[in-house]
Amino acid sequence: MLRRRLDLPLEQTAPGRFLPWLIGGMIYGTVVMLGVAMTADRAMRAYDQRAQLVTVTLPMTDGDGAPDIEAIVEALHNTPGVLAATPVPGDELRALMAPWLGEARGGVDLPLPRLIDVTLDPLAAPDLPALENRLRELVSGATIGVEAATVDHAERLAALVRGWAGAAGIAVLLAALLGIGATTRLSLRLNADSVELLRWMGASNRYLADQFERHALSGGLPAGAGGFGFAIVTVGALLYTSRSMEIAAQIEIDLRPFDWLLLACLAATSLVLVVAVVRITTLRQLQNRPA
């Protein structure tokens, strides 16, 4: 259907040639902006999840008076709102300390604190100061560190980016759709003679709108695919850069396959909107002309 030559010379006028570029640019801008917004949203979700993680630190021991970890873990398990409590294994702990202790650690049995990772139920998180007091009754000097309570700058930046990029994406889409409407009107004006000839031959407004729609689709499909491809590369590059620059060190910035699929759906929806705008604009313009 798209291969047959159009009855109207839409490809031969400047607006007709410009339209695919506009569609490609629109899809590129929208997908990049909303891709960034989705990335920021994923980052914020990661921060939210971190808010459900706390670490219980038991004081350093010299080996003689090892803290009763099992009693602490049991106490944690019995606390409403605690989903899991997992002692950090000694190897992992030593690996964590390695940057500071280096080779000096070897052969010297330095006392180390013991850590327990605790996952809290976000809907029924326990009163952390009260829990800390109870743990101290079991092990003197026990503390609860709430990493997530520390809202770092990256989290605030993520919130800001999500808002601005989301708004910018929608603005790009709307501006481009307005531009496509204006381009269609201009195209109708420049092809007025041919449009009138077809009307004199009995072409209905729907038939003429089909012509404009087919033109938008035939040019918009490859241009949109190109715009989407470049947008994916751009979002991927932004993700890579943000990771290598360690913009948010505490979380991993990434998009899941489902997010990429959503971006593809967004591009397809944008193209559907383009076709709808072209069709509606053409029909309204033709209806305003005398039959």
Next chain:
Amino acid sequence: MLRLESVAMSYGNGRDVLHDINLTLHPGEFVFVMGPSASGKTSLLRLMGLIQRPSRGRFSLFNRDVADLGATEISGLRRRIGMVFQDGRLLEHLSAFDNIALPLRINGARNEAHDEQIGGVVAEMMGWLELAELTAVEPRHLSMGQRQLVAVARAVIARPGLLLCDEPTAHVDDKLARRVMHLLAQLCKLGSTVVLSTHDDDLVDRYPHPILRMSRGRLSRPAAAAATMAAAD
């Protein structure tokens, strides 16, 4: 089939270019319209072709009062009219084939089977008008005569109920002019009404059809057409 009663027509808000036109045409009728330049021949054809609306009077076509018609109905009636414009009015970006196929595509659904059907009909028509070798040629590469033949083919391809021809043989040689006239006559036998505007006295002399003479936007009453016109009074 076509009935004009005291019809006047103007372009925009300008003065009338057609005055008090009374005419009735029946299915299968063939009439010539003659007259000097700017006498209103082309305006009369544009009026009959539903390109212009009457400013006064009553105009009915295919038994429908044109004044009562909406845009969709106008489009429907226009699909039953074939028109050969004086300047051809071909779409320059389309091949000769696609120009001729236009009315069939406008009339029909868009699908592969329909396209194949169109291909056969158009090829036959092009062969008959000695245009077979010009199938893929765009109008800018055609001579004036060839352009005119493509315009005629386009107008008749859908077997219109009313065929309006503005100087259809102006740029073609005598042999092809005869062929065009034969084509129009065949269409007429099939029930189409043909209105042909021309300056060519030889052409008119050769074919014994009624002649409507236009002068200063008015239609005179030639003897051959008197009966037809009287029916409109």
